[in-house]
Amino acid sequence: MSAQAPTHTNEHSHPGPNEYIKIAAVLGAITVVEVAIYYIPALRPVIMPLLIVLSATKFAMVAGFYMHLKFDHRIFTSMFVVGLVAAAFMIVAFIVLFHFLRAPLA
Amino acid sequence: MEHTAVLPAEAHETTTGLNHRKVLMWAFLGSDCMLFGSLIGTYLVYRGRYLAGPKPTDVFDIPYTSVSALALLMSSLAMVLALAAIQRGDIRRLKIWLLCVAGLGLVFIGGQVYEFTSFGEEGLNLAVSTFGTTFFVLTGFHGTHVTFGIVWLLMIWIMAKRGQMTQARSLDVEIAGLYWHFVDIVWIIIFTVVYLIPV
Numbered sequence: 001m002s003a004q005a006p007t008h009t010n011e012h013s014h015p016g017p018n019e020y021i022k023i024a025a026v027l028g029a030i031t032v033v034e035v036a037i038y039y040i041p042a043l044r045p046v047i048m049p050l051l052i053v054l055s056a057t058k059f060a061m062v063a064g065f066y067m068h069l070k071f072d073h074r075i076f077t078s079m080f081v082v083g084l085v086a087a088a089f090m091i092v093a094f095i096v097l098f099h100f101l102r103a104p105l106a
Numbered sequence: 107m108e109h110t111a112v113l114p115a116e117a118h119e120t121t122t123g124l125n126h127r128k129v130l131m132w133a134f135l136g137s138d139c140m141l142f143g144s145l146i147g148t149y150l151v152y153r154g155r156y157l158a159g160p161k162p163t164d165v166f167d168i169p170y171t172s173v174s175a176l177a178l179l180m181s182s183l184a185m186v187l188a189l190a191a192i193q194r195g196d197i198r199r200l201k202i203w204l205l206c207v208a209g210l211g212l213v214f215i216g217g218q219v220y221e222f223t224s225f226g227e228e229g230l231n232l233a234v235s236t237f238g239t240t241f242f243v244l245t246g247f248h249g250t251h252v253t254f255g256i257v258w259l260l261m262i263w264i265m266a267k268r269g270q271m272t273q274a275r276s277l278d279v280e281i282a283g284l285y286w287h288f289v290d291i292v293w294i295i296i297f298t299v300v301y302l303i304p305v
Contacts, residue, residue: 017190024183028176035172038302048303055298058179059291066186067287073124076132083136087143094147 014071023065030058131281135288138251142292145244146299152236154305159234162241165225166301174217175297178252181210182290185259185283195273197266204263207286211256214293218249241300248296251289258282 015023034054037043043050064070069077120126153162188203222242225231230238262282265271271278 014190017187020183020186020190024180027179027182031172031176031179034298034302035168038168044304051298051302055294058294062182062287062291062294066182066290067284075122075124076128079129079132079136080139083139087139087146090140090143091147091150094151098151 014068015065020065023061027058027061030054125277127277127281128284131284135284138288142244142248142295145240145247146295149240149244149300152240154237156235156237159238160225160228160230162237162300162305165228165230167221167224168301170217171221171297171301174214174221175293177210177213177217178290178293181207181214182287184210185286189276189279189283192271192273192276192279197271200271200279201263201266204259204266208256208259208263211252211259211286215249215252215256218245218252222246244300245296248289248292251292255282255286255289258285 034051037047037050037054063080069080122129184203184206188200188207191197191199191203230241232239232242259282262271262279
């Protein structure tokens with residue numbers, strides 16, 4: 001690892017430690033809610049959309065605030081989103097192929 | 107009128123104005139998304155299709171795994187505080203927070219080792235069913251990422267201990283932090299898809 005420029009030209013100011021701690025508290029609270037939802041039988045019919053929304057919120061908060069995508073140059077977001085979209089496409093393609101089109105599984 | 111491109115003194119001179127190492131890390135993370143996407147997709151295709159061996163509901167201990175997930179989530183807080191510390195030039199706090207991150211990472215890995223061992227005792231292994239295969243490959247691959255991250259952070263801690271880390275080298279911590287946060291967000295998805303969403 002060599003000494004290099006610590007940042008790039010289009011960076012905005014990042015949150016401070018207090019903001020990071022508040023974000024962690026929200027992330028922890030969402031995790032507790034996720035686990036609670038798992039144990040509530042009445043929520044079984046809607047458990048999948050609920051958990052997907054909550055985990056997507058956690059994902060966006062970590063990527064946006066802790067990985068600084070919200071404040072960094074947009075090219076970093078683009079590079080990450082391209083990978084995410086390709087991954088999502090692959091998952092959907094697998095499910096369509098093997099669940100809905102019923103391709104034979106090994 | 108003459109225009110002159112002005113770059114801040116600390117800026118790395120590249121065609122984009124962006125640091126190449128940081129661009130490289132984001133390119134790697136984007137490609138790693140596809141790798142984990144394929145593993146998660148394969149798990150989803152095979153979940154619920156097992157002829158032998160225990161089912162997920164037979165072996166999963168949700169409260170136990172939730173604590174592991176929280177430990178990894180809080181390690182991300184420690185990581186970002188380590189970065190904030192070196193950006194302020196506070197090397198003492200950098201070392202403390204790096205140790206916290208590595209410690210929480212070890213808690214997660216220890217939990218995973220215990221979980222894998224107990225699953226093995228209950229009859230779930232790589233070969234017994236497609237659920238076993240896809241589960242161990244997915245979570246084991248993630249665990250390997252976490253282990254590599256711990257080693258990386260401990261190397262930075264050793265460098266800081268030797269006085270080799272200064273405020274000018276905060277990008278080293280930032281890049282390691284990006285990798286660490288990535289393994290955290292991958293676990294956010296795995297925890298939901300594998301453990302919480304019922305088959």
